[in-house]
Amino acid sequence: MGQAIVGDGPTVPTxxxxxxxxxxxxxxxxxxxxxxxxxSQSDLEGFSKIHIDEVIEYVNSGLRxxxxxxxxxxxxxxxxxxxxxxxxxxxxxxxxxxxxxDERDVFQRVASGFHHGERNVEAELPTFMMxxxxxxxxxxxxxxxxxxxxxxxxxxxxxEAVGLDEGSLMDVLDASYEFRSNAGPGVTGLLSYVSxxxxxxxxxxxxxxxxxxxxxxFIEGVGALSTMKITLGYCRRRGFLPAYYKxxxxxxxxxxxHVQYGMGFLQDSIRQAPALAEDVYxxxxxxxxxxxxxxNQASFEALGLNTEEVRRFNIVQLTRKLADVGIxxxxxxxxxxxxxxxxxxxx
Amino acid sequence: MxxxxxxxxxxxxxxxxxxxxxxxxxxxLEALRVSLAAWPDDAARSDPRKAESYWxxxxxxxxxxxxxxxxxxxxxxxxxxxxxxxxxxxxGGTCAAVELVEEERVDDEVTLGLVCDYxxxxxxxxxxxxxxxxxxxxxxxxxxxxxxxxxxxxxxxxLLGVMAGVPADYPSPVAA
Numbered sequence: 001m002g003q004a005i006v007g008d009g010p011t012v013p014t015x016x017x018x019x020x021x022x023x024x025x026x027x028x029x030x031x032x033x034x035x036x037x038x039x040s041q042s043d044l045e046g047f048s049k050i051h052i053d054e055v056i057e058y059v060n061s062g063l064r065x066x067x068x069x070x071x072x073x074x075x076x077x078x079x080x081x082x083x084x085x086x087x088x089x090x091x092x093x094x095x096x097x098x099x100x101x102d103e104r105d106v107f108q109r110v111a112s113g114f115h116h117g118e119r120n121v122e123a124e125l126p127t128f129m130m131x132x133x134x135x136x137x138x139x140x141x142x143x144x145x146x147x148x149x150x151x152x153x154x155x156x157x158x159x160e161a162v163g164l165d166e167g168s169l170m171d172v173l174d175a176s177y178e179f180r181s182n183a184g185p186g187v188t189g190l191l192s193y194v195s196x197x198x199x200x201x202x203x204x205x206x207x208x209x210x211x212x213x214x215x216x217x218f219i220e221g222v223g224a225l226s227t228m229k230i231t232l233g234y235c236r237r238r239g240f241l242p243a244y245y246k247x248x249x250x251x252x253x254x255x256x257x258h259v260q261y262g263m264g265f266l267q268d269s270i271r272q273a274p275a276l277a278e279d280v281y282x283x284x285x286x287x288x289x290x291x292x293x294x295x296n297q298a299s300f301e302a303l304g305l306n307t308e309e310v311r312r313f314n315i316v317q318l319t320r321k322l323a324d325v326g327i328x329x330x331x332x333x334x335x336x337x338x339x340x341x342x343x344x345x346x347x
Numbered sequence: 348m349x350x351x352x353x354x355x356x357x358x359x360x361x362x363x364x365x366x367x368x369x370x371x372x373x374x375x376l377e378a379l380r381v382s383l384a385a386w387p388d389d390a391a392r393s394d395p396r397k398a399e400s401y402w403x404x405x406x407x408x409x410x411x412x413x414x415x416x417x418x419x420x421x422x423x424x425x426x427x428x429x430x431x432x433x434x435x436x437x438x439g440g441t442c443a444a445v446e447l448v449e450e451e452r453v454d455d456e457v458t459l460g461l462v463c464d465y466x467x468x469x470x471x472x473x474x475x476x477x478x479x480x481x482x483x484x485x486x487x488x489x490x491x492x493x494x495x496x497x498x499x500x501x502x503x504x505x506l507l508g509v510m511a512g513v514p515a516d517y518p519s520p521v522a523a
Contacts, residue, residue, distance in 0.1 A: 120482060177479065183396040184504045189482030193493040196484070210494070286497045293501050295400025341400070 036061055039253060044081050047249040048242060052232035055249055056225055059256040063324040066264035069139035072257050076142040079257075081250045083153045086243040091161035094240040102302035103238075107231060108162060110300070110344050112179035114227045115154035117188040117219065117347030119173055122147035127195040128211050131202030139261055146254045147347070153247045161244065182294055187287060188219055188347045209269050209276045213283040215347070216262020220255055221321040222314055223345030228252045229313060230344065234303035259321075266325045277327045284333060294341045310342040367514040371423065371431060376445045379513045383435065383442040386509050401501065408502035410440040414458030416506055417448060419489050422465040424518040430462050430489070435506060453490055459503070460490030466520055472511045477504055 034050050039058045042050060067075070095104065125147060129140040155172050158164045164175045180186070194214055198207045228248065235245040270276050300310055315337055322329050329337075368374030387402065414437065419430030432448040434457055448456050463471075467485045471477060480486045481504070488496060496503060 116482075177476070181396060183394065183401065183478065184501055185478040185481040189478060190493075190497055190500065192482055192484050193488060193496055196487055197493045282494065286494060289404075290497065290500060293398075293401040293404035295398040 040075070040079070042250075042253075044085055044246050044250055047246040047253075050249060051236065052228055052249060052252065055252045055256075056229065058253065059225065059259055060320055060324075062256050062260045063263050063320075066260050066267070068264075069133075069135045069261060072261055073139045073142050076139070076146070076254075076257060079250075079253060080145075081149075081247075083149050083156065083247065086153070086156065086247050088156060088160035088243045091157070091241045091243045092163070095161045096163065098240060099238075100302070103234070104162075106300055106302045107234065108158075108176070108179045109181050110227055110230055110303070111154065111157065112176040113186065113188075113344055114224070114346035115151070115158065115176050116173065116180070116186070117224070117345050118147050118150040118154060119169075120188040120191055121215065121219075121347035122151050124191040124195040124215075127198040127202065128208065128215075130198070131204070131208060136261075136265075139257075143258050143261070146251075146258070150251050150254070153251065157244055157247075161241065187214065187223070187290065187343075187345055191215060191219075191347075205269060205273060205276060206279050209266065209279045210283045212262050212265050212269075213280045214287060216259060217266065217280070217321050217325070218284065218287050218318070218343075219345055219347050220262065221259045222317045223343045224255055224347065225252075225317050226310055226313055226342065226344045227346045228255075230300055230303050230305055230310065233305065237304055263321065263324045270325065270327060280325065280327060281330060281333060285336065288333075288336045288340055291340050291343055294343070300342075300344075307342055310344065311340065314340060314343050367516050370515040370517045371426070371433070371447065375513060375515050376433070376447070379433070379435075379510060380442060380445040382509050382513050383445070383506075387505070391505075391508075405502050405505055408499045409437065412437045412458075412499060412502065415448075415456060416503060417453060417457040417460040417490065418486075418507065418510060419450070419453070419460060419462035420465055420468050421462060422520075424465070424521050432457065432460065433510065435510075457490045459495050459499070460488070461486045461496075461503070461507075462489040463487075468511075469517060469520070471507070472515075472517070477507045477511070 034054045036058050038046075039050060039055055099107070122144065125140065125144050129137050129144070132140055151169065154176075155169055158172050158176050159166045164172055166172070185192075191211075191214065194207075194211050198204075198211055201207055228251075232245060232248055232252070235241045266280065270280070299307055301307075305313075318337055318340075319329070366378075368378060387405070391397075392402065415434045416437070417432040417434040419432040421430045422428055423431050429450045432450065432453050434444075434446055434448045434453075435442055436444040436446070453460060463480070463486050467475075467480060471480055477486070486507070
């Protein structure tokens, strides 16, 4: 464990960066110290040279000065990638011939949560757009397209690399659902209820802040980054699944815009009405209480990270996000955060 | 695929069996109460997706929940178009009563309520995953807030599974 200074926030522990390694059959050299600009400008092919830890830092560094929604929209237009450009031929070989049973088991379990998370956000995000300012609506429309593209990305991964039977998008979702390790709808599945409440009263600031807390702050800002770190760190270290690596790293860059927008929304909302901080706290208490049931996370060690490392990564990311929102952390919430189980989700 | 309860269940219009009562009858309500008193049984606890921490959560919520959870089912043949609510009253960590609540009384008598169509309920009884049904808006809230549900969500998930697992003779859906 090292120490990292997070913007103007607290000093928090962080995981050591994993050593770089190649991709696919021909390991490529790791590019150390890739800057934000290179990540921002990278095309799909270029992502094979970028380490996921750099992209996670890119997500967080962007929170120091959050661009307005239309600037994020312009960035989306520059960064949009074509999910159909990816070629999963080598991924299929890696999956069926080179990965171990344990690696496949953990990988598909982790990836399944993200597959469903992407679909669930694609379905539920329009409710958050309904009560948004017009500039925000433009950006959220791009966010929605990102989620649809990410859903297709996982559909292609599960059919073309993992080898699930092709069918409708729902057929593949149903098949990958079987890989999930926890009972119940999961935190992204429960967005349906938060969304239903928003539909009834779309301009209600408390509803909107609760939505942004469970989705932008927790699902994207905490759980999604864990999935990225686990699976992409594994791909890089072993040199496997090159199309997954490129597509999911590009996905991580997309998530940076989403997290930045969401943290900006929460900052602005609480600046205008400080009492809304209580809604952030209450939603987080509820989510973390749900998390207390998730003790059956099987080990991630087949992919190179142990459960405690993932758990600590979650804690770091959650602490960072709260600092980015600019609200103090109540002691009771800090205690709960310190006890949380690994949260591996996404969307 | 299994739902929260995971047991084999009888489909609509299935053949009668000695242990099955008519859906929503006094006998079925009593069978549900007995099932809840025995829950979670060994079969439920053997689900590999539910760790000890999961059951600790569920037990904590059951112990603290003072009120009624209800599931409303719309369009049950012979019972009109509106939902018929099956209310589970909890006090002191046990299910004190299982009863039907009329739609017009549900806001007064139920703490938290979900609702679904009869056809969707039959799918859940047939094994459709309760978590998926919750995700795909097939079990929306009828009483209470989203936060109310999230605070006890796995407890509710389990209750729905127990309810679906009680053998019943289901009337065949009326053709549209």
